[in-house]
Amino acid sequence: MTPRICFTASAFLIHQQQVLLIKHKKLQMWLGPGGHIDQDELPHLAAAREFLEETGLQVAIISALPFSRSSLEESITATSSVVPTDVFHPVPLAVNEHWVCQENFLARQAAMATGTVYQPTKLWSKGCERHLNFTYLARLDGPLEIKPAPGESKEVRFFSQQELVSSLEITLAPAIATEVALAFKLAKKHCS
Numbered sequence: 266m267t268p269r270i271c272f273t274a275s276a277f278l279i280h281q282q283q284v285l286l287i288k289h290k291k292l293q294m295w296l297g298p299g300g301h302i303d304q305d306e307l308p309h310l311a312a313a314r315e316f317l318e319e320t321g322l323q324v325a326i327i328s329a330l331p332f333s334r335s336s337l338e339e340s341i342t343a344t345s346s347v348v349p350t351d352v353f354h355p356v357p358l359a360v361n362e363h364w365v366c367q368e369n370f371l372a373r374q375a376a377m378a379t380g381t382v383y384q385p386t387k388l389w390s391k392g393c394e395r396h397l398n399f400t401y402l403a404r405l406d407g408p409l410e411i412k413p414a415p416g417e418s419k420e421v422r423f424f425s426q427q428e429l430v431s432s433l434e435i436t437l438a439p440a441i442a443t444e445v446a447l448a449f450k451l452a453k454k455h456c457s
């Protein structure tokens with residue numbers, strides 16, 4: 266039996282040489298804003314939607330590599346047969362697969378082996394096991410007014426690269442630190 270995989274998307278907004286991070290309520294870790302990708306939703310649009318919900322900020326997703334900007338709507342509504350049917354989307358800066366709740370996987374495995382009813386943990390009641398996260402770079406595309414939606418984490422703030430290294434208040438998970446470093450590097454190339 267293999268673990269379930271949820272598709273998720275997140276983004277790092279680099280603004281004035283600082284990165285916006287959010288303290289995840291369940292994980293109690295500082296991360297880029299993000300969450301589950303909905304059915305039929307594109308990963309980069311999920312990242313922008315989650316960003317807006319969790320911070321109140323409108324962002325534009327920046328492709329880590331050049332891409333063609335044709336849109337699916339164009340190809341569906343166009344009557345001309347010359348419109349390309351292929352659509353290229355922004356490229357994430359990383360695609361990261363990780364355990365989010367191994368306990369759920371082990372409980373589901375045990376329930377299957379013993380023929381008992383599987384109950385996900387209360388904390389991860391959707392039955393999350395592993396997450397495949399599309400991590401994007403974002404830029405601000407609206408006013409800088411941080412206002413998380415009701416129920417979202419209130420701990421949202423900007424950090425400089427120096428603060429992330431030296432602050433005792435924040436320790437990033439190694440994978441997140443790697444992604445943040447990559448985001449700063451890409452932002453220098455794309456946002457300056």
Ligand SMILES: [Zn+2]
Nearest residue numbers: 271393394396
């Ligand atoms: Zn999940």
